[in-house]
Amino acid sequence: MSGIWKNNIGLSIFGESHGACVGITMTGVEPGIELDYEFIQSELDRRKPGTSDMVTQRVESDKFEILSGVFNDKTTGAPITMIIRNENMISRDYDGIKDRLRPGHADFTAKVKYNDFHDYRGGGHFSGRLTAGIVFAGAIAKDILLKKGIQICAQITSIGPIRDDELSDIITLSDFENLKDSFPVVNDLKKGLMKKAIRDAKAELDSLGGTIRCFAIGVPVGLGDPYFESFESILSSLIFSVPAIKGLNFGSGLKLATMKGSEANDAYYIEDKIKTRTNHNGGILGGITNGMPIDFSVVVKPTPSISKKQESVNFESMTSTELQVVGRHDPCIVQRVVPVLESVLALTILDRM
Amino acid sequence: MSGIWKNNIGLSIFGESHGACVGITMTGVEPGIELDYEFIQSELDRRKPGTSDMVTQRVESDKFEILSGVFNDKTTGAPITMIIRNENMISRDYDGIKDRLRPGHADFTAKVKYNDFHDYRGGGHFSGRLTAGIVFAGAIAKDILLKKGIQICAQITSIGPIRDDELSDIITLSDFENLKDSFPVVNDLKKGLMKKAIRDAKAELDSLGGTIRCFAIGVPVGLGDPYFESFESILSSLIFSVPAIKGLNFGSGLKLATMKGSEANDAYYIEDKIKTRTNHNGGILGGITNGMPIDFSVVVKPTPSISKKQESVNFESMTSTELQVVGRHDPCIVQRVVPVLESVLALTILDRM
Amino acid sequence: MSGIWKNNIGLSIFGESHGACVGITMTGVEPGIELDYEFIQSELDRRKPGTSDMVTQRVESDKFEILSGVFNDKTTGAPITMIIRNENMISRDYDGIKDRLRPGHADFTAKVKYNDFHDYRGGGHFSGRLTAGIVFAGAIAKDILLKKGIQICAQITSIGPIRDDELSDIITLSDFENLKDSFPVVNDLKKGLMKKAIRDAKAELDSLGGTIRCFAIGVPVGLGDPYFESFESILSSLIFSVPAIKGLNFGSGLKLATMKGSEANDAYYIEDKIKTRTNHNGGILGGITNGMPIDFSVVVKPTPSISKKQESVNFESMTSTELQVVGRHDPCIVQRVVPVLESVLALTILDRM
């Protein structure tokens, strides 16, 4: 396990769901940035558990503690380390399933890879709880970018079968206004249906997934390089670091596969500067940002932890078994993934600038 | 521009479409591997231009020349460098469009990023021709993996609106038998329709995109790590290095967004070893391979080079202009992307072993 | 500032001398290693301040706290994060010299590089105190190596003008027996003279440097690669990460410059396995370990913090000034560098295995 992402910005992630803490070290941040602790905490709060009946009832204050890299509330240029102590662990929930593999989880692969020394409680190091560190780093990145006129936002485009209204091909700041909610859906009716669907899934001891579309406006032309350091390559390596994400599509995504070249090509025109009439390429051409909004969508799989009975295997005895995941889970994590996704986009942009 | 990918395997890509050559240096290959030159050439031939009326008429023999790292036909452990000399360049095709930005291409972003010093002829370093190096490295990787019982294959799942039959959720080696063609489509009728669609698009001076599903069978449990070195992260960073790829979805991909957890979770059972009843997760859980087939799909956008008239901008004069891309282009590159995609999958697996 | 070293083993260092803590995240450690907390603490104690009148009187217990990566006292394979809380800071010592540049320190370069946002107290992130994290990681590495029959040791070869007896060209485990002291010098008379020299320097408000020779026995043939990942390259990048080290010489070092080839070449012979009669190359040929003891020496410059009056400059007013560094300093840090040096050697060996 490396847990280290090293480019111009460096990220070193650590911690376990039921261990002492989760945390991150972030490097490469310029000195003299005044940290907005309230904003950072509000970003962490968007991700934290226990905030509604649609997410896990594990109650964590998720108060961050900065251990290094900040002096007189400003970044020093040295590595910034942050930890969040774990508080509300109920590890006995996991005793009964220690050797029974939870379908859809990393239990099996972790057991094989780490010879059964893995901390299985709550997913241990594999837990989505680790993304709190990414949100912390992302909040710092967002704040720096905002001062340079770059804004980031996301829309929950679907939860299970319920789809939100489709926004325009070329997203604008006015679209952002409608996405300021912690559950960012533009059509309120759809939002209600989505929340109902989540509650229904919970009642059925089941879970839901969904899709998220994420944007950045104000990104300069020229970030990224062809081939191995394309903007898409770097962003994708971070996006697929986020647990539960199984798909990533830029711009018009899957629709591009059925378009003709004459439709898919974004025509150039001049309006103050060079722009494109459409944004089917999601703001990236040849691996390099073209000044149009960065625009991509991800697929979030339904939470694997469900209380329904599932067919499984006992890894120790190598026998068939059944399993119901007790304890507290999210019937849907899509809304909690939103700030994580915005964070990795912010980190990618900052990294390439 | 970095052009270097450095993990356990290293790749250093170089060259231009109308320069002296395209090539690659591959590092980290174990010593003593006997190179199968015929196989390597056959893989390059799958990608090379000029082979049918459905691809560009640029005729290149694409004969590779190994400059280093091989002694007595075996790898030595030292970096392997390979070049393919360019032969059939018609650079004057590009004189007329030197300053006019081809929509959908990297012309604009390259001009801004490289201050107009970029070799614009045929896309220069951005050309898909550079992927020949990736196919060379991939052929070596495939050969090594085959000896370890790992096989890789791909299916063209759609060209424009035409979709091939859907294969089973859990792919098997017998499926591979039906995909041995240079245009790997299982339903012959659909294959014919696809080829016709490509020829039609060409006749209309237009182009088509499509989707490709790619598989690996025999991959051991345990490749990849959580977070930044997840199997998906590493593979995606290579996949989004391939020009024209705009989407990547693992396992059931977009369908996962509408499934319930009880449907999406792959139930475990024992049959000789631990397996899953379904493979919605595409052979990867928690960023680590689980022994089921690796299974993912990509979106290939339609070739941006089309002879239809397009709205554009002259970068020098900053005026509106129109443009028809003359010269030789592919009406569809999906079939040429197939070996590139198989190659990056092979390279990711080899890298993680 | 990166603070990240990423190879097979990863190190992410953080903290400040007068901040909350110093610490490190170590990645790439195999799962299932039972940590020997006593050994780790004893290694940290070799480096910690306040242990005698020859080092700084800052009293720190240097008790380590493991935050992640360990479950049931065994490594899990996940990143291991360790912090040591700072306890005995007297930051006012640094108020008076905030803007006056301490000669030989990083004050000037840090002020320029970090725009004066640097935490200047006690050297901040530049403090040698950060090496506690390296010693922690090194202790884990040493423990793993010991189980594989690899032992590491060091000799203080000189303090100021006093030189210890020269050990043989080919070091043996019996030499290690004489180097078990926290002040590892083989000749007791010389050891006494060295300690006296340090106390004398302290009395004169001055400081001393010295040289350390460091060894590893039992290292297998084949670690390292030619060129950029030579064993020397990797080791040197870690050694020159240690503050105050200004020279590194392998094997016979400077003497090699005056030897003839016939003298410098280590002749091969067979005794059970292939060995060399001499070890002028320090156990490394062509960047690769050859099975002979790894053997190198470093130069440690005298501690720059001295209480003697020095000529300097006030960075704010850009005027000449004089300065006496008050507060608690080490008259000599050579003995405290010993465990750090052993640690980076252990980490390099572990990284290449």
Place this chain on the structure above:
Amino acid sequence: MSGIWKNNIGLSIFGESHGACVGITMTGVEPGIELDYEFIQSELDRRKPGTSDMVTQRVESDKFEILSGVFNDKTTGAPITMIIRNENMISRDYDGIKDRLRPGHADFTAKVKYNDFHDYRGGGHFSGRLTAGIVFAGAIAKDILLKKGIQICAQITSIGPIRDDELSDIITLSDFENLKDSFPVVNDLKKGLMKKAIRDAKAELDSLGGTIRCFAIGVPVGLGDPYFESFESILSSLIFSVPAIKGLNFGSGLKLATMKGSEANDAYYIEDKIKTRTNHNGGILGGITNGMPIDFSVVVKPTPSISKKQESVNFESMTSTELQVVGRHDPCIVQRVVPVLESVLALTILDRM
């Protein structure tokens, strides 16, 4: 074998002494740099063999061929690949010693590490001939730095027992004037003695080593970072990539070990800008350049290839043997290492800017 160095500048080295060529790919060079082919060739000529009776009689024109990254004689920003074809190989020289290990060479370590698949002819990939690529990249770096007012130079400070006059602690551009020779020694008498010593060693079928002091003037304050990316760490990783280098000492080097703090500390004063009275730290404090000349020395071991009879071992038969290295060797490579050393310094500075 990695052969890849990846920082802001990337280097990918390849080739063999008796294979098709040696070469390098250099990435990260800004677009629009007009390449001075004559200067590049003159730098390669300083390193090339066969130029006098003091070096190997292998005659190579060492004409470089640029394969990529240059368009209209200017860099494009894409990877620059250069090869030098090998011409004057006499591989039969190596037939007799195929299995007999040449002392001081990488024969033994390469055989073990690469399972005997290594190209043994002339050292194969381990050959110092590979450094031609480094000199090519270094020439480009030097040219870019010169335009920014940064100049690099070196002095042969000793050959065997003969030492050149010691230059001042703080080197100046006027010192550079006396070091413009391909055999840069300031005292002509000493230069004559050195050359005589080399010829004498050759007559005795033996070889000599030496020391080189290397400088850069005009380097801005602020290059490098504390710990793992200290200027010393990065430079040292490149320097110990150069075959035959066994020691590296910054500033006053070994003398620092016997100085007191009050002597070793470089006092600050103001003369237009902040300077130091002395330069014992070699222009680097806390891992960061301080604006004073970069100043370091290396130890070059005597060429291991000597025609004198040596004790050795036959690796195949595992028996004792004797060996005389026939063929063409350098009785001394110190003067050929000079441009390589200047190159890695230039590359480090360019990388950190």
